[in-house]
Each structure stands twice: as structure tokens, then as C-alpha cells.
Amino acid sequence: MTPVVPGQGGEAIGLAQVIGQCGRSKPDPRTPLAGLYLVGCDAGGVGSGTHQAVDSAFRVADMVLADTRG
Numbered sequence: 001m002t003p004v005v006p007g008q009g010g011e012a013i014g015l016a017q018v019i020g021q022c023g024r025s026k027p028d029p030r031t032p033l034a035g036l037y038l039v040g041c042d043a044g045g046v047g048s049g050t051h052q053a054v055d056s057a058f059r060v061a062d063m064v065l066a067d068t069r070g
Contacts, residue, residue, distance in 0.1 A: 029060045030067075037063060 029037050029044035037060050038044065045056030 029056070029063060035067075
């Protein structure tokens with residue numbers, strides 16, 4: 001993994017987001033692998049920080065329920 005700040009490690013946001021990867025350009029919470037979803041600030045949420053992560057969790061929970069109910 002490439003450091004975001006010299007001498008520091010880790011990710012800046014999460015799923016290797018780049019400028020422009022927001023709004024409609026965010027990764028889809030549904031992945032090509034059935035039953036695998038992305039959740040958190042990286043996919044499916046709106047807002048910022050913790051609010052965005054929680055919003056994503058609620059949205060993905062609804063997707064999981066819809067997908068498992070048939």
C-alpha cells in the first residue's frame with residue numbers, strides 16, 4: 001500500500017477512492033459476487049464522516065433484506 005503522507009501508512013478513505021469518485025461515481029454497494037456488499041463511507045452512503053457510514057449501513061441492510069426476501 002502506498003502511503004498517503006510520506007512516513008505514514010494506511011488508506012486515505014477506504015476503497016482507494018480518487019478525485020471524482022463520489023456521488024453517482026462511488027462504487028456500487030452490490031458486488032459481482034452474490035451476497036457480498038460494500039458498506040461504509042466508501043460505497044452507498046451520503047453525508048460525511050460517521051453519518052455517511054451509518055447511512056451506508058442502513059442502505060446496505062435494506063439491500064440485503066430485499067435480496068434475501070426474493
